[in-house]
Amino acid sequence: MSDLRELYQQLILDHNKNPRNFRVLDPADRFAEGYNPLCGDKVEVYLQLHGDRIKDIGFQGSGCAISKASASLMTETIKGKTLGESETFFKDFQAMLTDPSSNLGLDQMGKLFAFAGVRDYPTRIKCATLSWHALRAAIENVQTPITTER
Amino acid sequence: MSSPLDILTLQPPEPAAHPAPPFDVRRVRADFPILGQQVQGQPLVYLDNGATAQKPRAVIDALSHYYTDQNANVHRGVHHLSQIATDAYEAARRKVATFINAASDREIIFVRGTTEGINLIAQTFGREQIGEGDEIIISEMEHHSNIVPWWMLCREKGAKLRVIPMNDRGELCMDTYQTLFSSRTKLVSIIHISNVLGTVNPVREMVQIAHAHGVPVHIDGAQAVPHQRVDMRDLGCAFYTFSGHKMFAPTGIGVLYGSETYLDAMPPYQGGGSMIQNVDFDNITYGNLPNKFEAGTPNIAGSIGLGAAIDYLNSIDFNGAAKYEANLLEYAHDVLRGVPDLKLLGTAECKVGVLSFILADIHPHDVGTILDQAGVAVRAGHHCAQPVMKHYDIPAATRASLSFYNTREDIDALVSGLHSVRKIFG
Ligand SMILES: Cc1ncc(COP(=O)(O)O)c(C=O)c1O
Secondary structure, three states: OHHHHHHOOHHHHHHHHOOOOOOOOOOOOEEEEEEEOOOOEEEEEEEEEEOOEEEEEEEEEEOOHHHHHHHHHHHHHHOOOEHHHHHHHHHHHHHHHHOOOOOOOHHHHHHHHHHHHHHHOHHHHHHHHHHHHHHHHHHOOOOOOEEOOO | OOOHHHHHHHOOOOOOOOOOOOOOHHHHHHOOHHHHOEEOOEEOEEOEOOOOOOOOHHHHHHHHHHHHHHOOOOOOOOOHHHHHHHHHHHHHHHHHHHHOOOOOHHHEEEEOOHHHHHHHHHHHHHHHHOOOOOEEEEEOOOOHHHOHHHHHHHHHHOOEEEEEOEOOOOOEOHHHHHHOOOOOEEEEEEEOEOOOOOEEOOHHHHHHHHHHOOOOEEEEOOOOOOOOOOOHHHHOOOEEEEEHHHHOOOOOOEEEEEOHHHHHHOOOOOOOOOOEEEEOOOOEEEOOOOHHHOOOOOOHHHHHHHHHHHHHHHHOOHHHHHHHHHHHHHHHHHHHHOOOOEEEEOOOOOEOOEEEEEEOOEOHHHHHHHHHHOOEEOEEEOOOOHHHHHHOOOOOEEEEEOOOOOOHHHHHHHHHHHHHHHHHOO
């Protein structure tokens, strides 16, 4: 079960149990909902902006350990970043999980590198990316809930 | 025309002449090639039978035999192979009719599965018989396939769904059921065995109550047929639907049973080849049963595979298998109760081998992934029954669903996997 230890490593289990920025921002400049109809995972992302910088971010929702920890670490990572920087993180995160030729490592990804192991669990990739899709929808001010299924 | 030999091979077996030997799980397991597989380096423990069942060698061979030796279109050729294929297709229909004790093979309509069967009823019987202000009774424990087609029909017609509630053990409230009937009730559509809770509903009694109000009944038998014998003449329902793939046959084939009186009166479902008697541009006459409901080239191989699955079930002492399964369920209940923080959903008095549960506050997807690493296949999610999830106020559950080829070792592997889950999540 060594690979399971990589998937469910301490950092992920900790953020699942004690998610950071797990709160509603009121007022919020931007808000979006993400939903995975296959498993019922739900996430809501709230943003406060200052110019093009993410001044504050919060999330709510219910889901598996991977989706909750991913949302929590996402908020930690992008708080204080510009919209452009957060888009780069989105693309890198996506590439780390889905692009076999990606060699993004700890240096570029920081704590998000904890999710590199999800690549080996194709059925769980959407759990890890749901909150990122919701973040992007919030930035783009998409009004209807976005889903992982088309 | 077929040779005498071919006709011989198409004769349905006579169960009475060859009584099946007593049920023996070791021998039965050897009939299912996939069960010998390893997953993640461990022997496969397949506990997702509610989603789809594995196929015995006899079914796989029947498909291969059909495509190797018999393939042709049915009901339309005069040539040798076409006759063979037609005979095999119609023999499969007779096997289904006998298996469920229908009054006639005209009452057996081949469809894609339970879902298509229910949509067929909604689009034909439903659209013709159900109008504004009318009511359809379903229950709180339905699969989405027995909710959505009726909901869509109600939307279209301005009709209403009335829902039989269930208690926390997962049993329908029969007292409330009686009170849901009104002069506007046009149909009762209920699940025979719950895919989440395993509850066996008292469908015979429910049909009698509906008949006392002059209301016909459809029964969703998707989870019943793999576990027990069903008898159409005993049940007396107007419609009964099930899927081949959950009863050891291929995907893409299923059955709508309809009593002849109802099927005769209903308009066709889809239009096309095979379902007509005569076509000119001014007038079209429809074919007789069952052709009226089977437009286009059917799933010939699938129905032959379904026939082979029925032959297989007749050959293994199906009643003995059901007893074995009941015993295994009791064992599973006992050992699962020993897992700390595990809550079983569905503890009905009368149930079959479906074990849905939640483990502490650990999400079912995490449970499923960790079990998978131990070679244990279960289902995690809402099981296409969101109202049931809502009843227990949970977003999802983990489900282990049994078949007669499962063993106590399978259950032990599940339990040991659950202990690993608890260890990882501390
Ligand atoms: C009770 C019940 N009804 C209907 C269905 C739908 O069957 P199918 O997907 O084969 O059409 C299922 C399958 O999960 C089921 O369990």
